[in-house]
Amino acid sequence: MKNFSEWFHNVLEEAELMDARYPIKGMSVWLPRGFQIRKNVLSTLEELLDEEHEEVLFPMLIPESELAKEAIHVKGFEEEVYWVTRGGLRDLNEQLALRPTSETSMYPMFSLWVRSHIDLPIKVYQTVNTFRYETKHTRPLIRVREITTFNETHTVHATQQEAEEEVQVGINIYKEFFDELAIPYSISKRPEWDKFPGSKYTMAFDMIMPDGKTLQIGTVHNLGTTFAKTFDIKFENDGGEHEYAHQTCYGLSDRVIAALIAAHGDEKGLVIPPQVAPEQVIIIPIIFKDNADEVLKFTDNLEEILKTNGIRVKQDKRDLRPGKKYYEWEKRGVPLRIEVGPKDLENNKVVTIRRDNGKKEFTDYDEATIVDTVKGLLNSITMDLKQRADNFQEEKTYSVNTVDQLKKTINKKGGIVTANWCGDSECGKDMEEKYGIDILGTQDADVEGECVNCGGDANYKVLVSKTY
Amino acid sequence: MKNFSEWFHNVLEEAELMDARYPIKGMSVWLPRGFQIRKNVLSTLEELLDEEHEEVLFPMLIPESELAKEAIHVKGFEEEVYWVTRGGLRDLNEQLALRPTSETSMYPMFSLWVRSHIDLPIKVYQTVNTFRYETKHTRPLIRVREITTFNETHTVHATQQEAEEEVQVGINIYKEFFDELAIPYSISKRPEWDKFPGSKYTMAFDMIMPDGKTLQIGTVHNLGTTFAKTFDIKFENDGGEHEYAHQTCYGLSDRVIAALIAAHGDEKGLVIPPQVAPEQVIIIPIIFKDNADEVLKFTDNLEEILKTNGIRVKQDKRDLRPGKKYYEWEKRGVPLRIEVGPKDLENNKVVTIRRDNGKKEFTDYDEATIVDTVKGLLNSITMDLKQRADNFQEEKTYSVNTVDQLKKTINKKGGIVTANWCGDSECGKDMEEKYGIDILGTQDADVEGECVNCGGDANYKVLVSKTY
Numbered sequence: 047m048k049n050f051s052e053w054f055h056n057v058l059e060e061a062e063l064m065d066a067r068y069p070i071k072g073m074s075v076w077l078p079r080g081f082q083i084r085k086n087v088l089s090t091l092e093e094l095l096d097e098e099h100e101e102v103l104f105p106m107l108i109p110e111s112e113l114a115k116e117a118i119h120v121k122g123f124e125e126e127v128y129w130v131t132r133g134g135l136r137d138l139n140e141q142l143a144l145r146p147t148s149e150t151s152m153y154p155m156f157s158l159w160v161r162s163h164i165d166l167p168i169k170v171y172q173t174v175n176t177f178r179y180e181t182k183h184t185r186p187l188i189r190v191r192e193i194t195t196f197n198e199t200h201t202v203h204a205t206q207q208e209a210e211e212e213v214q215v216g217i218n219i220y221k222e223f224f225d226e227l228a229i230p231y232s233i234s235k236r237p238e239w240d241k242f243p244g245s246k247y248t249m250a251f252d253m254i255m256p257d258g259k260t261l262q263i264g265t266v267h268n269l270g271t272t273f274a275k276t277f278d279i280k281f282e283n284d285g286g287e288h289e290y291a292h293q294t295c296y297g298l299s300d301r302v303i304a305a306l307i308a309a310h311g312d313e314k315g316l317v318i319p320p321q322v323a324p325e326q327v328i329i330i331p332i333i334f335k336d337n338a339d340e341v342l343k344f345t346d347n348l349e350e351i352l353k354t355n356g357i358r359v360k361q362d363k364r365d366l367r368p369g370k371k372y373y374e375w376e377k378r379g380v381p382l383r384i385e386v387g388p389k390d391l392e393n394n395k396v397v398t399i400r401r402d403n404g405k406k407e408f409t410d411y412d413e414a415t416i417v418d419t420v421k422g423l424l425n426s427i428t429m430d431l432k433q434r435a436d437n438f439q440e441e442k443t444y445s446v447n448t449v450d451q452l453k454k455t456i457n458k459k460g461g462i463v464t465a466n467w468c469g470d471s472e473c474g475k476d477m478e479e480k481y482g483i484d485i486l487g488t489q490d491a492d493v494e495g496e497c498v499n500c501g502g503d504a505n506y507k508v509l510v511s512k513t514y
Numbered sequence: 515m516k517n518f519s520e521w522f523h524n525v526l527e528e529a530e531l532m533d534a535r536y537p538i539k540g541m542s543v544w545l546p547r548g549f550q551i552r553k554n555v556l557s558t559l560e561e562l563l564d565e566e567h568e569e570v571l572f573p574m575l576i577p578e579s580e581l582a583k584e585a586i587h588v589k590g591f592e593e594e595v596y597w598v599t600r601g602g603l604r605d606l607n608e609q610l611a612l613r614p615t616s617e618t619s620m621y622p623m624f625s626l627w628v629r630s631h632i633d634l635p636i637k638v639y640q641t642v643n644t645f646r647y648e649t650k651h652t653r654p655l656i657r658v659r660e661i662t663t664f665n666e667t668h669t670v671h672a673t674q675q676e677a678e679e680e681v682q683v684g685i686n687i688y689k690e691f692f693d694e695l696a697i698p699y700s701i702s703k704r705p706e707w708d709k710f711p712g713s714k715y716t717m718a719f720d721m722i723m724p725d726g727k728t729l730q731i732g733t734v735h736n737l738g739t740t741f742a743k744t745f746d747i748k749f750e751n752d753g754g755e756h757e758y759a760h761q762t763c764y765g766l767s768d769r770v771i772a773a774l775i776a777a778h779g780d781e782k783g784l785v786i787p788p789q790v791a792p793e794q795v796i797i798i799p800i801i802f803k804d805n806a807d808e809v810l811k812f813t814d815n816l817e818e819i820l821k822t823n824g825i826r827v828k829q830d831k832r833d834l835r836p837g838k839k840y841y842e843w844e845k846r847g848v849p850l851r852i853e854v855g856p857k858d859l860e861n862n863k864v865v866t867i868r869r870d871n872g873k874k875e876f877t878d879y880d881e882a883t884i885v886d887t888v889k890g891l892l893n894s895i896t897m898d899l900k901q902r903a904d905n906f907q908e909e910k911t912y913s914v915n916t917v918d919q920l921k922k923t924i925n926k927k928g929g930i931v932t933a934n935w936c937g938d939s940e941c942g943k944d945m946e947e948k949y950g951i952d953i954l955g956t957q958d959a960d961v962e963g964e965c966v967n968c969g970g971d972a973n974y975k976v977l978v979s980k981t982y
Binding site: 154159 | 536542544545550569570571573575592602623626627638
């Protein structure tokens, strides 16, 4: 992939995922195939969230007075908020924000919902559209003005301990989710100056993209009692005293789909993991004039068998050259292709071709064998995609000992570079500015020696990269 | 139900469906139980739409220049559109509308998608939030400023004939959908002055609410070529000539949920049809101190059996009086309650209580019998709810011969009153004004005699009511 940016745009178009020609910058249309992938990705996520959380839906508009209540929070968003100022032919009395995120829409309601400790915990999530007035260069799914897929979980707890545990619950859900999609990640604690505005701390997931820059694909925030104090979320404890509640929130966006595409695609276009593929198998009957009935009877039967066994399958019977069909379904990333021609019929065999590595195999055609084989192949594809993507993330993660190496590695190789760091904000910002890099965050580790930048005592392993 | 309006508000609150206390008028929060019903309603609908249509997702904001392109259309909406005029700290160059409906967001893209007759038909739908700056009194789900659940289908065809057929497809999908939810309806063709702005004609579904007023719950529009001409949606036909495409669109909203609640509820609160109930069965173990283990072993087993057989079931093990639990689950509208106490254990029986009619039955407890019985009861509940709702709509639909009877019937009995009508717009508007009623629309019927209002030749059966 020589030019990732160009490749990415082409894949969105050629795999018919999105149409970026919508007449507002930074807003795109989800086409049917893209929408199906998005839907499958969301159900994978929601299945995990539903174990402990309930789905809700809050209004999209937020009164200015609510958005402005939490000073640090609004400071973090004020340059990016879209404002509704008119209704019909009149000016509104109070302007309304298109939610940039939903803390200030949800928490005034949480304040009404929480009275006593028996109302806790609250653990809810929603999947909504949010808006950011991006002034930078936009890019579909990665940097957009309408985030069409914003999945945000919000929780309220009686104790700090429970909020800490919920942070771990959130991290584990996201780990499992990304693992199911075979998306690799590095987790770190964002530095003070890059945490979620108003939060106590932010844990973040980053993936190394094919061009070596990292993409933030998920964040988990411990909010402490900051928002509870602002929005008056208090409960009566066992002893009859009123306490502020402890909160967390965590979220994912359209970027997960960008990560999915980037992690597995290749020169031929999209490669979708079977878990979320609209079609897991595409059947191509190879028809000549004199055998059409026979072949189609065979492939119809094959399609039926796979469908009955829970495999998402489609047959392409269009009157086109098989080569053209192969090309099209490869571009669309369907994990497995099955070809059936007259010769295969004679030998009672079918040909399977894996999208990920092009490997071709012949399989005996009887119900049990074919179902087992297809399921086995889909499984292998999933595992191999994951292995390949994990390897890439690992290979592109470097450990260095000096700030010189750090600078060189980032500039020459990209990826994530780790080093010893003191953890001091001044030192961190100095490093970002001097070397034109971004500190992703820190990982707790047994660290000995000096900070790579200031030479003070090292306390953390720091993760550094160039970011999207 | 003495006061429907009050009853409706109470049900939303007590069945924990929505919270109307959000700090913007006309915008409410979907609570987890409400959200589940909404989700089940949407999957019922989408299953029907998916047979011939594909799901997509368009941006929420529409540039003013696009919204304003179709003059009649914008005229119909201009008093209700919310406008975004600021992004961050700047004024936008062009103000952006929050979509009131999506024709003007979709059709500029359709214009890019349609080149040749082989690109047709396009049949897509989306479920999104839309916005109307309502100046009238708002009411959750019925008259709102954020329509959180707007399901809209848009189609493009090569011929007028195909567009006509699609109108019928839309009507049939909605019929089947409402039938599955046991929501009764009357279908009519809206009069000229009440059709969708920009359309050729509008077919509409109306339900008679408990207070006798009608609620529009779905509409199907034939758009002709009006929008195609405005947005330049043209295709090259077989003969190489360029023609304008023929379009339809049809939609449903949150009002479906309002109809569902209103059609089946009673003095005790919500009654939800099994098809969309979050829980179809609630199991209440009746526990005394000395039998807890035994009863819970029994009810756990019962829960497992029902779950395995595809029934949505929940068990309420909370440490509360059974009476309190009954009351709570009745308010929440769960179709079937199963009670298991020590006596039932002895007799190896369970007690089932239907939410819709309170009927209590004893059933032998073995796996086959209990599953059959529960499925049978859920089926009966569905059929009885449908019968009862259909009867109400039928009983409240009156046929009259004079305009005096029409006026009296509407004022005394409410409902829908049908009469002979000429079909002339002047006459229709005159009738609306003189009698303070609304013409829902017309049905084609063998009509003889005079128009009930002007005395001219009658050409249609007209449906008249007071409306929401």
